[in-house]
Amino acid sequence: xxxRVDVLTLAVxxxxxxxxxxxxxxxxxxxxxxxEQWAGDEQNASGAAAMFELDGxxxxxxxxxxxxxxxxxxxxxxxxxxxxxxxxxxREAVDELLARAEAxxxxxxxxxxxxxxxxxxxxxxxxxxxxxxxxxxxxATAT
Amino acid sequence: xxxRVDVLTLAVxxxxxxxxxxxxxxxxxxxxxxxEQWAGDEQNASGAAAMFELDGxxxxxxxxxxxxxxxxxxxxxxxxxxxxxxxxxxREAVDELLARAEAxxxxxxxxxxxxxxxxxxxxxxxxxxxxxxxxxxxxATAT
Numbered sequence: 001x002x003x004r005v006d007v008l009t010l011a012v013x014x015x016x017x018x019x020x021x022x023x024x025x026x027x028x029x030x031x032x033x034x035x036e037q038w039a040g041d042e043q044n045a046s047g048a049a050a051m052f053e054l055d056g057x058x059x060x061x062x063x064x065x066x067x068x069x070x071x072x073x074x075x076x077x078x079x080x081x082x083x084x085x086x087x088x089x090x091r092e093a094v095d096e097l098l099a100r101a102e103a104x105x106x107x108x109x110x111x112x113x114x115x116x117x118x119x120x121x122x123x124x125x126x127x128x129x130x131x132x133x134x135x136x137x138x139x140a141t142a143t
Numbered sequence: 144x145x146x147r148v149d150v151l152t153l154a155v156x157x158x159x160x161x162x163x164x165x166x167x168x169x170x171x172x173x174x175x176x177x178x179e180q181w182a183g184d185e186q187n188a189s190g191a192a193a194m195f196e197l198d199g200x201x202x203x204x205x206x207x208x209x210x211x212x213x214x215x216x217x218x219x220x221x222x223x224x225x226x227x228x229x230x231x232x233x234r235e236a237v238d239e240l241l242a243r244a245e246a247x248x249x250x251x252x253x254x255x256x257x258x259x260x261x262x263x264x265x266x267x268x269x270x271x272x273x274x275x276x277x278x279x280x281x282x283a284t285a286t
Contacts, residue, residue, distance in 0.1 A: 001169040001240060004198045007228030008151060009276070026144040038259045047260045055147045056199040059228075067223035070266040070274055071253045075223040080210035082225055082273065085150030085202075097144060110214045116181045117190045123213040130225065131213055133152070 007059045008084070009049075011066040011075070012128050018062045019050045021127050025104025028052045028060070045069035083123065083131035090136055091120050097134045098122050106132075150202045151227065152192075154209040154218070155271045161205045162193045164270050168247025171195045171203070188212035226266065226274035233279055234263050240277045241265050249275075 012018035015033060022028045030052045038047030045065035052060040067074040088094055094112050101124040102108050112122030112134070121135040155161035158176060165171045173195045181190030188208035195203040210217040231237055237255045244267040245251050255265030255277070264278040 001171060001243065002198070002229065002231075003171050003195060004229055005151065005201055005203065005227050006230045007226075007276070007278070008148065009226045009228060011224050028144060028146050035260060044259055047258075052146060055145070056201065058148055058199065058201060060148065061228075066226060066274075069258070070223060070226065070276070072223050072274075075221045076219075078218045078221070078224070080213060080215050080218040081154050081221070081271075083150075083152045083209060083213065084148050085152060085204075086145065086147055087149045088145075100144065115190075115212070116187055117178060128224075131209075131215075133150070133213070135150070 009061040009063050010130050012062045015064050077129050079125055079129040079131050083133050085133045087135050094134045094136045152204040152206050153273050155205045158207050220272050222268055222272040222274050226276050228276045230278050237277045237279045
């Protein structure tokens with residue numbers, strides 16, 4: 001297997017709401033909802049999704065019909081199966097990004113704090129419960 | 144917010160088992176388990192994790208104590224909240240990677256198939272139920 005991830009797809013309950021959170025609330029660039037021409041049917045999931053092309057080429061996708069596309073039952077809403085991490089340049093940048101996420105409607109789980117392994121970080125949950133960790137690592141150069 | 148993901152962390156029930164799946168079964172490069180010196184306590188999660196540095200700099204991390212680190216209840220095992228996508232070069236490469244994942248212990252959900260939006264893809268679940276989609280997109284040049 002190539003050591004590569006090209007797409008990270010998040011299941012969302014309400015595509016418009018999730019799009020607004022990531023585009024308007026967090027400021028990620030996107031062309032908005034695409035794929036609405038594929039409405040789905042008994043066999044096929046709907047194609048409607050929103051995609052954000054991130055630095056480095058990774059695509060972050062918001063997709064209401066992920067479970068149907070994978071042919072599995074729709075999961076119950078919960079957090080903690082995975083988290084998405086972003087490195088920032090300073091302790092203050094961690095606090096600022098968490099505050100911005102909260103202002104956009106995210107849930108902060110606890111104040112950011114030092115971890116024993118030397119990072120300063122805090123988590124937020126997006127509107128569907130997906131976890132993000134915002135991290136300052138004094139030993140790394142954030143890009 | 145920077146349009147960037149630096150780390151994708153997967154919660155796993157058994158770190159050694161998950162490491163063997165990704166390292167030995169799928170062939171992803173890693174230095175193995177790190178952070179065992181932080182055993183955790185009432186307040187702090189354990190630091191033990193395994194990391195894979197992927198092309199483009201994204202780090203894929205396997206981490207048993209994610210929920211505790213985020214200060215949330217440990218989630219029930221389930222699939223479908225997210226999926227990780229990898230683009231490959233051909234239809235045959237989709238089938239080959241799915242077969243390799245299955246040989247390594249993954250669960251295939253259905254045979255790979257054409258989607259209405261023009262890709263050929265199939266999903267597998269890793270040992271913890273995390274979804275991967277292996278994709279051939281005839282309109283894109285896989286890298």
